Amino acid sequence: MKMFEYAPAPESRSVVSIDSSYGLFIDGAFDPAKEGGTFKTVNPASEEVLAEVATAGPEDVDRAVAAARRAFGPWSALPGPERAKYLFRIARIIQERSRELAVLESLDNGKPIKESRDVDLPLVAAHFFYYAGWADKLAYAGFGPDPRPIGVAGQVIPWNFPLLMLAWKIAPALATGNTVVLKPAETTPLSALFFADVCRQAELPPGVVNIVTGAGDTGAYLVAHPDVDKVAFTGSTDVGREIARTVAGTGKRLSLELGGKAANIVFDDAPIDQAVEGIVNGIFFNQGHVCCAGSRLLVQESIFDQLMESLKRRMATLRVGDPLDKNTDIGAINSAAQLARITELSEIGGQEGAERWSPPCELPDRGFWFAPTIFTGVTQAHRIAREEIFGPVLSVLTFRTPAEAVEKANNTPYGLSAGIWTEKGSRILAVADKLRAGVVWANTFNKFDPASPFGGYKESGYGREGGRHGLEAYLA
Structure with a gap:
């Protein structure tokens, strides 16, 4: 095509x-x-x-x-x-x-x-x-x-x-x-x-x-x-x-x-295409320069392959470049210092054994740029799963049961936000109640309203x- x-x-x-x-x-x-x-x-x-x-x-x-x-x-x-x-x-x-x-x-x-x-x-x-x-x-x-x-x-x-x-x-x-x-x-x-x-x-x-x-x-x-x-x-x-x-x-x-390391949890009954849009919005919006970014993706094992295939296909359509171009999806990293931190932690992710992937992406010659990146094969011991990168970098982990998803989501010193993707309202309520996060989105991500309070634990x-x-x- x-x-x-x-x-x-x-x-x-x-x-x-x-x-x-x-x-x-x-x-x-x-x-x-x-x-x-x-x-x-x-x-x-x-x-x-x-x-x-x-x-x-x-x-x-x-x-x-x-x-x-x-x-x-x-x-x-x-x-x-x-x-x-x-x-x-x-x-x-x-x-x-x-x-x-x-x-x-x-x-x-x-x-x-x-x-x-x-x-x-x-x-x-x-x-x-x-x-x-x-x-x-x-x-x-x-x-x-x-x-x-x-x-x-x-x-x-x-x-x-x-x-x-x-x-x-x-x-x-x-x-x-x-x-x-x-x-x-x-x-x-x-x-x-x-x-x-x-x-x-x-x-x-x-x-x-x-x-x-x-x-x-x-x-x-x-x-x-x-x-x-x-x-x-x-x-x-x-x-x-x-x-x-x-x-x-x-x-x-x-x-x-303050900072965050939000979990975006995708269950096996989630609408895949909708979830992929939420994942992309959760981590690549504003180049990942978002304290509540969904930087840890938790995927139920049975749909891992299907979700990754769809996510990579969607990431291949993202346009990186001139922030003033109305077609641009991902702009410039805010500063040389922030780019250096993103680069350092991404290199550490590879050194610790996670598998790195970015879509084919031609970056401009001048300015501060970083291609949208995902890491699979990530464990909770990896620094990229624990530290806030504050850039367009997604760490992907898997889980088998809702209890395991909650345990992994809460296994962080942060508690700003989280996302849940499932068609079951009862599951949304049950899981959200157990997450130690100030904001929990259900079947969406990064939605803000002045009438809604925002903050963390x-x-x-x-x-x-x-x-x-x-x-x-x-x-x-």
């Missing part, structure tokens, strides 16, 4: 303008860093420098926190309907400027434009709309008749979903009357800085949202700042541990959304984001 040939279908870069340099967004205005440091953010698909960005030092973080503290009194005193107006306005502006933001996100992050356009941006707007709706109903959220905001929230977000993680953090914080100092990841600061302009366009009062850019040191200054009342972090488990140690004994509220962190539960982290 002859495969379809796809002509290039690039989205235009001209829809978004990128400044050559960016300052810090403090008290409603862009300012250069007092220490004067800068760093460059690059397009991971081409290694082209996109912009030079200010590095915030301790004095800059002080200024941002002070601005948030000054704004807290007036902002928290606003009636809920008035705060809701600003959130609705932000949501509408995001919708109006979604094409600009989608292109910017794909340029800075490396993810395919169809994901940033069709998944990230609609969810970003939906989160602001959703929490705008809560702003005047907090007394009915189940957290007491007169819930109060905490104060200044210091928020540190990762590079895999820069704008979506910003929405997860900022929307509930503002709806509940808190003010924010946000630190985006150093490899993907541009959409957060664009959001600063959205705040100005929405006429959000100065100081309610402040954005400080920089690397890990900047985040550490923010987390440790004595006038920050609440810390929210999404990122690696190792950094999460450091943050927990920093805030221990300080009285600061803390929520952590064990080394995947604590606290919930999204839904009514997401308000609790920002209420005293």
Whole structure:
């Protein structure tokens, strides 16, 4: 059978303008860093420098926190309907400027434009709309008749979903009357800085949202700042541990959304083609840069051969390349450092005896790229079955009984998510009840909704984001 040939279908870069340099967004205005440091953010698909960005030092973080503290009194005193107006306005502006933001996100992050356009941006707007709706109903959220905001929230977000993680953090914080100092990841600061302009366009009062850019040191200054009342972090488990140690004994509220090594369990009565689509979406969406990615596939032995044949056939159709091409399924790895980690763990998988397979795949000459990869013959002792790779790499294990599937799925220090594929509703309920995971999907994977809480157990962190539960982290 002859495969379809796809002509290039690039989205235009001209829809978004990128400044050559960016300052810090403090008290409603862009300012250069007092220490004067800068760093460059690059397009991971081409290694082209996109912009030079200010590095915030301790004095800059002080200024941002002070601005948030000054704004807290007036902002928290606003009636809920008035705060809701600003959130609705932000949501509408995001919708109006979604094409600009989608292109910017794909340029800075490396993810395919169809994901940033069709998944990230609609969810970003939906989160602001959703929490705008809560702003005047907090007394009915189940957290007491007169819930109060905490104060200044210091928020540190990762590079895999820069704008979506910003929405997860900022929307509930503002709806509940808190003010924010946000630190985006150093490899993907541009959409957060664009959001600063959205705040100005929405006429959000100065100081309610402040954005400080920089690397890990900047985040550490923010987390440790004595006038920050609440810390929210999404990122690696190792950094999460450091943050927990920093805030221990300080009285600061803390929520952590950390790593994962999710099991995607396929039983012998599962619809194979539907399951294969879920497997592909579970691990190859956003190049596997997903904390809840279904990176461990557990297949019932009797259907192993059939499922692998179908999965390999489907993987052969995946298109890897230019993130701005609307046909692209798998874009660029976000950074050279992340590519090195994915490569190292994949090589270790082969050295430990697992069988590696990738479809024929021509990778671009420049940029950071990794072909979609599966490993079979994997045991629970393999590092690729235990450690979070955070890339387009799938480890395949087998099981015979539902009890064995549950045991293997739970045999991990993480507990963020899981997937179950079966036609039996009773089996879905029975297995889901035994899985130690914050989110369990049934006959689907990677489905998100602002009304649904998200978070993990064990080394995947604590606290919930999204839904009514997401308000609790920002209420005293």
